[in-house]
Each structure stands twice: as structure tokens, then as C-alpha cells.
Amino acid sequence: MVPEPIPPETARRRKIVGVNAETVTNVTSTDFPGHHPGEDHEWSLEKFSQNLEVQFHKNDPLDASFSLVGIDASIANAFRRIMIAEIPTLAIETVFVHNNTSIVQDEVLAARLGLVPLTASLSGLNWLQFYKKPATQDDDEGADDTDTAADNNTIVLKLHVECAWRGAEGIKSGETDPEKLYVNSSVYAKQITFEPTGRQNSEFPEPDGLVRPVNPEILLAKMRPGQIIELDMHCIKGIGADHAKFSPVATATYRLLPTIDIVKPIVGNDARKFARCFPKGVIGSEDVTEEESETSKELEGMAGEKKAVVRNTFKDTVSRECLRHEEFRGKVKLGRVRDHFIFSVESTGQFDSDYLFLESVKTLKAKCSRLKRQFANVMR
Known part of the structure; x- marks a missing residue:
């Protein structure tokens, strides 16, 4: 058949x-x-x-x-x-804190750093390999399948910022703005530096290919004179199934x-009300023609009136608002x-x-x- x-x-x-x-x-x-x-x-x-x-x-x-x-x-x-x-994407996995006298605790600062999205040259990101973490005593497998940190699986970033007084010169009496009073009162992602090693020098060329934060203005911490943040960060490739920070x-x-x-035709005031039930641009209006008024029973004697027509359903959010009004039933x-x-x-x-x-x-x-x-x- x-x-x-x-x-x-x-x-x-x-x-x-x-x-x-x-x-x-x-x-x-x-x-x-x-x-x-x-x-x-x-x-x-x-x-x-x-x-x-x-x-x-x-x-x-x-x-x-x-x-x-x-x-x-x-x-x-x-x-x-x-x-x-x-x-797979690149993200900060391990933070080695050498000195942190700010009010932000080490673990909180490390969590904030891990969520900073990074970018670099596409060829360099594809060149990087996955880093296998060292096995623990609880693992059934031995340490034979683990890697050591190398230039082809680990990116090293550094952050060393110290807050200090800016000096009295040029400061108005009674000034309270910390940005004017202190140097490095706010620590931003742009202050993170990349130190390439081995083949990383060629795979991540300057200036656009370097590993760097996507948004340099991400605020990491706030400090006051005498406080220091000094740490190293190891970045590895991972997937979002392991942690949300790896989601691209x-x-x-x-x-x-x-x-x-x-x-069925929707004409006159009902057409204007019908259009307001949808986002702007979804429903438009057209004049009822003489031919339509003669051939359609619903439009008889309505030549010149405005009728509702569908313009662009792509913008619709399917709110069902028009179904709540009795005049549009059927x-x-x-x-x-x-x-x-x-x-x-x-x-x-x-x-x-x-x-x-x-x-x-x-x-x-x-x-x-x-x-x-x-x-x-x-x-x-």
C-alpha cells in the first residue's frame, strides 16, 4: 500500500x-x-x-x-x-593564599576568585589539556593516572595588592571618598596578572591572547591602609557538570x-484591546476593505474600520491574556x-x-x- x-x-x-x-x-x-x-x-x-x-x-x-x-x-x-x-572551559581551581589581612576571609575570597570568568586566545584554550587531580587515600585507583602541574595543563595567575594612604597633597579637607584617600582601596579583577611558562608564551600571545578576566571591573574585595592580599591561583580546564564555574x-x-x-474578525475597539493583550509588535491593525465587508458576514457594513491582524508571533510570550476576556472567546x-x-x-x-x-x-x-x-x- x-x-x-x-x-x-x-x-x-x-x-x-x-x-x-x-x-x-x-x-x-x-x-x-x-x-x-x-x-x-x-x-x-x-x-x-x-x-x-x-x-x-x-x-x-x-x-x-x-x-x-x-x-x-x-x-x-x-x-x-x-x-x-x-x-570544557578554564577556571580558577586552587588558590594559594600567602598573605591576606583584609576583612574578607580566605575561603570567601577563594570562592569569589573561582567564579571570575576568564578568557584567552581560542587556540591556546584548545591546546590546554585536562589536569588530573592527585588521588587521595580514599580512591580505589592509585596515583599512576594523575598529572603534575605543567605548562600544558595549568595556568598560573597572581594577585598582589597592598592598600596605602595616597598622601595629603591634592586632598581636600574633610574628604571621605576612599578612592581619593587610599591607593588600592578596591581590588578589581584587572589587577590579576598572568605569568606564562614554557609553551604558554607562544600559545597565549600578547596582548589579546593572554589569560585574563572577561570583565576587568569585577570587584573582589575592599581594603584599608596596611591591609595586603598576596596569593597565587592555579587554573585548569573543567566542565560544568563538575562545577558551575566551568559552565561557559x-x-x-x-x-x-x-x-x-x-x-473570527476582531474589529474596532476590540481590536485595540486585543493588541494590548500582547507585547508590542505582535498584533497590528488593518482597514476592513469593501470586498471583505461584502463577502464576510461578520464584517458586513464595517468597511473602513480597523481589524486586528497578526504581525510577528516571534515577540509573543504566550501570556494567554486574550483568553481571559469574554469578547475574544471563540x-x-x-x-x-x-x-x-x-x-x-x-x-x-x-x-x-x-x-x-x-x-x-x-x-x-x-x-x-x-x-x-x-x-x-x-x-x-
Whole structure:
């Protein structure tokens, strides 16, 4: 039996998740073999390639927004989870405090330093290897698999700041601003210095390739004359699954594309009220034409009046506000396209936001390759 072609309206209806006033409907996926008799939904690479589409809406170094169309929710969520937890980044792991007479305790200062996002040359970050921590007595494995700190797995940063009086010259009587009274009254991330060793001199070239904080104005501590902070920091590569400080994204989210179908005309004051139920730019207005007033029973005698039309559903937040008003009952249907995912990726600064998504694709591809090899070994 040859499968019959699916009517376009039927295919569209199956892709829409219904959003009602209190419930969500049509959430079950139907694109698998046997669900609809006489229809072929067998997965094929050719069909997937035809349906797959990538649309970039914004591509700034630290903030990207793009749409992935034609994929399953499990794949979209895999990309999101990989970006959050499995792309390796560089962060401060160990802090050696030599002298700290500030009011910030050693452990608190170390925690603040560990959360400072770092950046450097992309080639240098990719060149760095993972550092294996020394085994403890509780570990079953011995210390044979551990590494020692070397130029290819550890970055050394230093912070040496001392607060002192600035001097009476140029200071007004009664001045209370600590920035004017003292030197180094505030300790910022820009005062962290990088000391390259070995191949690090070539892998992290000056000036833009050096390891440095993404935001130099991050406040680390405040001091007063006589107080000193002197410490060394060892940075290693890690993944977000180990600790949040290794996560390369501030946020990585996605949402389904909203749909708004006006099934019955909304005219006049109702059209203006309807537009206010949505964010600006989602709903617009058009004049009712003579032809529409003659052919449509609902628009009879309303030529020249303003009617509500859908402009841009991309800006909609699906607040359901329009479903709370009696005058719009039965006139509008809200939904979401189940295979259109709008991603929003905000990088912490170590990598560009679009680079992070490409790395998530490579990571998922590598996982699939390993799984395929394991299946092949099982079948032998």
C-alpha cells in the first residue's frame, strides 16, 4: 500500500501544541511509524535534511539567538544541556593564599576568585589539556593516572595588592571618598596578572591572547591602609557538570515558536484591546476593505474600520491574556510549533556564543559515534 500524501493543513495542525486558558493540548508526538494508518513516518536522513533549517536572529559575541526548525525536543534539549555542562572551559581551581589581612576571609575570597570568568586566545584554550587531580587515600585507583602541574595543563595567575594612604597633597579637607584617600582601596579583577611558562608564551600571545578576566571591573574585595592580599591561583580546564564555574554560558534556553490564529474578525475597539493583550509588535491593525465587508458576514457594513491582524508571533510570550476576556472567546486560538525551537545563548565571555552551539553539535556527534561503536562491539 502506497502511503497517501499528507494534506498541508493536516500536517500543520499536527505540529501545533494547543495553548488554552487553563490547559495545554496536543502535546503527544505523532511522527512515528504506525500512528496514522496508511501514512509513512519512517525516519530518513533525506527527509530530515529537507526539513532541517537554522535561522539566526541575533549573533553578538556574548549573546546569540537562533531558531532550529525540524528537530525533536530531545535533540534540542541535548544541545542545551551540553552547552551548560559538557563544553570544557578554564577556571580558577586552587588558590594559594600567602598573605591576606583584609576583612574578607580566605575561603570567601577563594570562592569569589573561582567564579571570575576568564578568557584567552581560542587556540591556546584548545591546546590546554585536562589536569588530573592527585588521588587521595580514599580512591580505589592509585596515583599512576594523575598529572603534575605543567605548562600544558595549568595556568598560573597572581594577585598582589597592598592598600596605602595616597598622601595629603591634592586632598581636600574633610574628604571621605576612599578612592581619593587610599591607593588600592578596591581590588578589581584587572589587577590579576598572568605569568606564562614554557609553551604558554607562544600559545597565549600578547596582548589579546593572554589569560585574563572577561570583565576587568569585577570587584573582589575592599581594603584599608596596611591591609595586603598576596596569593597565587592555579587554573585548569573543567566542565560544568563538575562545577558551575566551568559552565561557559550564563544562560542557555529555548522556547517553542508561538502561533496566533484569529478565527473570527476582531474589529474596532476590540481590536485595540486585543493588541494590548500582547507585547508590542505582535498584533497590528488593518482597514476592513469593501470586498471583505461584502463577502464576510461578520464584517458586513464595517468597511473602513480597523481589524486586528497578526504581525510577528516571534515577540509573543504566550501570556494567554486574550483568553481571559469574554469578547475574544471563540475568536482566537493560541499554540506553539512543536518542532520550531528558538534558542537564546548568553556566553560568559570565554567563547563566542555561536561557537558554543557549534561545539555542542560536535560533542553530540562524538557521543553518537561512541555509542555506535559500542553497539557494533555488542553485535560481534
